[in-house]
Amino acid sequence: MADTLAILKDFVIPAGGVIFGSIVGWLGSSRSTSRAIDAQDARDKNAEMAEICAILQAIRDEIQTLVEVHMEGGGGDIKAASGNEPIAMFYPISDHYFTTFETNASRIGKVSDAAIRRQIIRTYVLFKALVDTIRLNNHFTGKLESAEAAHRNCAPDELEARERECALHWQQMAAYAPGLKASNDRAMDASAALISAIDGWLKRDGV
Template identity: 30%
Template sequence: MDWSTFGSAVAGAVVGGFLAGYFSLKATQKSHENQVKHSEENEEKIISGLLQAIHDEIETVFERYQESMGARLESLDDGHGLAYYYPLVSDFFNVYNGNSFLIGRIPNNDLRKQIVRTYTLAKGMIDSYRMNNDLVSKWEFSEKLYAESQLEVHKNQAIAHYSALVDYAKILKDSHKTLKQEVSALLRELRKNGVLNEKNN
């Protein structure tokens, strides 16, 4: 047995194994880096799409609200109740509600907080209008009873219910003003974060 040939063969095998292992490790690392990069790019696309959808939802819903009820509330004189039934039959916030699990993944803390604050106020405003609708129903019912019966008790109930509407209108106006400010702040923040930039979409 020739030891020099044997030694060369072993050395070649060791070096070859080392090189194969090294390049295999490098290939695995590169593959992992590519997967991480791909995952990060996908996450960015998901968050970017979410922010665009939130922008569009808030802008559209608030514009519709402002046209249908916001302007009416703003023009309501002090000392008057909002004696108007505002129909609220659907979920206005499909994007937010359907993607709430993604909100926590928005990396910008201030933006994330502004989104949650704005939607919370908007949902609270809807509840406030539902309460106002209830007050309107009670007032209208009392007015109807008084018109039919001409009894003083029904007149007094109608006056009391309208007084509640007047008091509640002040709360609605304050809530509306706050919501309007927060919606503007959110839309501004979303635009600042590039939601209207076509390259991000």
């Protein structure tokens, strides 16, 4: 019996202490590792949220600027036109209006709000459609002005033919005017809806 107690005292009890200490140490280390992982996850989520906020803010600012510049220029004339006669104007148009959207297109999928993602795509599609519509109206305007110049300078025996040509171009542009106005309205309405949606999201969920 004494030998058994000696063995317990000399070997088993110290070994048990070592094992217990190892378990306590492992649990402490595990908790520290878990806290570190949680802290890193939180930092990653905050960084991703900050990136999403920056993307949405940049898109909002681009659309706001596009609307202001457009409406101060040819867009205001399109909106004010009656739609019953040609919108005869040259509106200089570029291929590089949507730099923020094009730069961040691959990252829009990070926006968790599906409604905002759809509205971003819808707004840019409608804006690009408006650009194409304006370009075609520019083409029609050029044709009409060329026909009118030819009519002013034609020989008497060409007068009737030139008048018919002018009338045809005029009718073509008059028929196109409602579509141009509708395209302008759709793009402006979509832009206003997008700006409102982003403002609401930034106020609600932004960092």
